[in-house]
Amino acid sequence: MKSVEQKISSGNVLEVKDLKTYFFTGRGVVKAVDGVSFELKEGETLGLVGESGCGKTITCLSILRLVPGPAGRIVGGEVILDGDDLLSKSEKAMRRIRGKKVSMILQDPMVSLNPVFTIGNQMAEPVRIHQKLSRRLVWEKVKEMLRLMSIPSPEIRIREYPHQMSGGMRQRVVGGIALSCQPRLLIADEPTTSLDVTIQAQYLRLLKEVQQKENLAMIMVTHDLGIVAKVCDRVAVMYAGKIVECGDVREIFYRPAHPYTKALLGSLPKMEERQEKLYTIEGQPPELHALPPGCSFAPRCPDVQEICKQEYPPQSIIKDGHCTSCWLFAARKA
Ligand SMILES: Nc1ncnc2c1ncn2[C@@H]1O[C@H](COP(=O)(O)OP(=O)(O)OP(=O)(O)O)[C@@H](O)[C@H]1O
Ligand SMILES: [Mg+2]
Secondary structure, three states: OHHHHHHHHHOEEEEEEEEEEEEEEOOEEEEEEEEEEEEEEOOOEEEEEOOOOOOHHHHHHHHOOOOOOOOEEEEEEEEEEOOEEHHHOOHHHHHHHEOOOEEEEOOOHHHHOOOOOOHHHHHHHHHHHHOOOOHHHHHHHHHHHHHHOOOOOHHHHOOOOHHHOOHHHHHHHHHHHHHOOOOOEEEEEOOOOOOOHHHHHHHHHHHHHHHHHHOOEEEEEOOOHHHHHHHOOEEEEEEOOEEEEEEEHHHHHHOOOOHHHHHHHHOOOOOOOOOOOOOOOOOOOOOOOOOOOOOOOHHHOOOOOHHHHOOOOOEEEEEOOEEEEOOOOOOOOO
């Protein structure tokens, strides 16, 4: 009863609250995800951006409870899907949720597809597991998914193996598998990195169309701010395991607050200006097992102040729905 009330009152498909996922390694504790919170509504797309190693993939894997063990462990927080806390579910219950209520598309389609099974068999598997349909209906459903993902001649393609398809087609098959059981939440982790630019645009358009049709909530992990501008409604910027800024796409692009977000945007090539050299962010992201005290971006920040090196900044609200954790915006402590 409580979960239903929660669902109605919040209107959120997903609520991630103070999520912490650490890796306990010989070198120390790697705080890959360290207090991440965000929300996602039906039909909404959240872009998760940040430099390599900042914790985007581990955040997504934590939602599905697929953190690589035994070193990796979710040590705190809540992941609430439709009012239910996934972190308190049994492994058996999680298996019913993965692929049915929450699906994930990985970066490289060859990792998700098994080379020795036909496309049809691989697409049919989640449908067989999660939906009690007759054999004939399962195949009909698979063909429908191939059609939905704009794969021509589904009757022929269904019998082919992954190596007989192009990269773009394979990624569409993976998209089809992810969407086959009408999930509530789709997580796409760099889904277009292995595709060339034209196919990339086509694939994103297709994903967006399907998302709108099915009213899916979507998390889009990407390095590419151009993709964020095209497909996302909101953006969460991650740095060293934490979300440093979150807001509507327009707010983030036109009124970025955090110096790291500004630096990320500054490294985008601009069409209207002839640039001799691309801007790069000086320095490297910190090692997550040996984070400096205070704000992790302080050593690279052009606006660094003394307090930044001592204490992590509290979250400040810039405007409705636009938040940042930066001392530039925080009320100073007495
Ligand atoms: N199995 C593991 N053992 C130890 N540390 C790990 C393990 N997997 C990931 N990490 C650490 O967790 C941190 C976050 O990794 P994650 O894969 O989430 O980064 P990312 O933001 O997705 O990067 P990229 O953009 O390169 O995909 C990294 O610093 C990484 O070194
Ligand atoms: Mg990643």
